[in-house]
Amino acid sequence: MPVRSQPFSFPRNFTWGVAAAAPQIEGAAFSDGKGESVWDRFARQPGAVANGDTLDVACDHYHRFDRDFALMAKLGIKNYRLSLAWPRIFPNGDGAVNQAGVDFYHRIFDAMEKHGITPWVTMFHWDLPQALEDRGGWRTRTIADVFAHYADTIVKAFGPRVKNWITLNEIRCFTLHAYGGGGKAPGVSEGARVVNQTMHHALLCHGHGVRAVREHGSRGSRVGLTDNCETVVPVSETPEDIAAARAWFIEANQPILDPIYNGHYAPAYLRRCGKDRPVVAKGDPALISLPTDFLGLNIYTGTFIRRRKRGKPEVVVPSASYPRTDSPWLNLAPRALYWSPKLAAEVYGIRDIYITENGCGYNDDAVANGECLDLHRVEYLRNYLRELQRATADGAPVRGYFLWSFIDNFEWSDGYTRRFGIVHNDFKTQRRTPKLSAQWYASVMAANRVL
Numbered sequence: 001m002p003v004r005s006q007p008f009s010f011p012r013n014f015t016w017g018v019a020a021a022a023p024q025i026e027g028a029a030f031s032d033g034k035g036e037s038v039w040d041r042f043a044r045q046p047g048a049v050a051n052g053d054t055l056d057v058a059c060d061h062y063h064r065f066d067r068d069f070a071l072m073a074k075l076g077i078k079n080y081r082l083s084l085a086w087p088r089i090f091p092n093g094d095g096a097v098n099q100a101g102v103d104f105y106h107r108i109f110d111a112m113e114k115h116g117i118t119p120w121v122t123m124f125h126w127d128l129p130q131a132l133e134d135r136g137g138w139r140t141r142t143i144a145d146v147f148a149h150y151a152d153t154i155v156k157a158f159g160p161r162v163k164n165w166i167t168l169n170e171i172r173c174f175t176l177h178a179y180g181g182g183g184k185a186p187g188v189s190e191g192a193r194v195v196n197q198t199m200h201h202a203l204l205c206h207g208h209g210v211r212a213v214r215e216h217g218s219r220g221s222r223v224g225l226t227d228n229c230e231t232v233v234p235v236s237e238t239p240e241d242i243a244a245a246r247a248w249f250i251e252a253n254q255p256i257l258d259p260i261y262n263g264h265y266a267p268a269y270l271r272r273c274g275k276d277r278p279v280v281a282k283g284d285p286a287l288i289s290l291p292t293d294f295l296g297l298n299i300y301t302g303t304f305i306r307r308r309k310r311g312k313p314e315v316v317v318p319s320a321s322y323p324r325t326d327s328p329w330l331n332l333a334p335r336a337l338y339w340s341p342k343l344a345a346e347v348y349g350i351r352d353i354y355i356t357e358n359g360c361g362y363n364d365d366a367v368a369n370g371e372c373l374d375l376h377r378v379e380y381l382r383n384y385l386r387e388l389q390r391a392t393a394d395g396a397p398v399r400g401y402f403l404w405s406f407i408d409n410f411e412w413s414d415g416y417t418r419r420f421g422i423v424h425n426d427f428k429t430q431r432r433t434p435k436l437s438a439q440w441y442a443s444v445m446a447a448n449r450v451l
């Protein structure tokens with residue numbers, strides 16, 4: 001007799017994990033030869049970050065990583081997505097390697113191995129060395145050569161112990177939202193032509209990350225991009241609204257996913273860019289579209305779409321009473337975790353997708369009597385994971401899920417006010433307290449189903 005699976009079960013061998021990023025948790029921002037990053041600089045600009053918070057100490061993970069990994073192991077966490085700090089390895093972006101930085105990550109990987117945790121390593125999670133920004137940063141094409149050398153260096157150094165590589169985290173955030181007037185470092189306002197070119201340069205770096213893993217990675221290494229794709233939810237799950245959502249998804253995600261998966265920019269995207277279209281050199285498309293092993297998707301919220309008269313997609317904006325987290329951009333949209341991976345797989349023929357981030361930020365997670373009862377996070381995760389499970393049951397090729405984040409951390413321009421962790425951090429004492437959501441997530445990982 002076939003064994004009936006329990007309700008809300010995930011496929012066998014589904015990868016469960018948690019995510020964080022070097023600049024947000026490590027601290028030790030100027031220790032052991034680390035260079036300044038654009039975020040170290042940006043955080044010191046008055047008004048750039050809430051409360052004038054800096055990354056100087058963060059969760060002091062630099063000194064406490066062994067205890068942090070012990071806590072992960074205790075919760076049954078077997079996969080951890082971390083990033084390497086480029087300015088720790090190359091304080092000036094290029095030039096001489098800072099051996100102390102390399103040694104630090106060897107200590108990190110030693111400790112993870114000791115605690116039975118598999119690393120998923122992001123090469124770049126926004127902390128560009130300030131020295132490179134001073135030379136033009138993502139505006140310059142030379143960034144691709146400098147990144148290529150960085151990627152070669154880290155894959156050669158850590159390749160024997162890291163099998164899962166992620167090239168870049170969320171290209172739009174460190175290009176469009178950083179150079180296009182957004183609130184991300186370096187926080188400047190350039191015109192569309194420059195912004196489109198920064199995105200193109202980032203795509204070249206992604207290509208070099210893939211190349212570096214193929215050339216220097218150990219046997220069985222895998223590599224992919226983490227994209228914060230524009231996420232979409234059909235207002236109703238009727239063929240009309242689904243078709244509208246699909247059309248909107250395609251248009252919104254063309255700038256990043258077309259060059260990677262189709263080997264060229266979509267003509268419709270180039271038309272929209274007009275005279276500001278990116279300059280593409282011979283050989284760029286081939287580098288950018290080197291085959292990858294998976295796509296990482298960071299999914300938090302979603303844009304609601306319905307079919308307008310005459311078939312055009314229409315964005316439906318939620319009213320003020322629509323439930324949201326304390327992050328103003330984060331409306332609750334659990335079904336984004338169903339539709340985005342499903343559409344990405346269908347549109348681009350992707351065979352392996354990992355949710356590399358999903359989670360929610362609140363301001364009032366507090367510890368009382370030794371407990372942090374973040375019911376709001378448990379409900380959020382439960383609703384989202386049910387939709388992810390529905391996606392896998394319907395055949396979407398989602399192979400794993402990484403919760404953002406393991407611990408409350410430096411949430412960019414929100415500083416330490418916005419808490420995303422399943423482990424509470426007291427930033428005065430650095431005391432860690434697993435929240436209710438951590439206990440709940442531990443039971444989900446152990447059961448491989450949503451409880």
Ligand code: BGP
Nearest residue numbers: 021169170298327361404411412
């Ligand atoms: C993603 C980033 C993460 C994390 C998360 C929360 O965009 O990859 O690093 O910070 O968002 O977002 P935020 O801190 O902007 O609220």
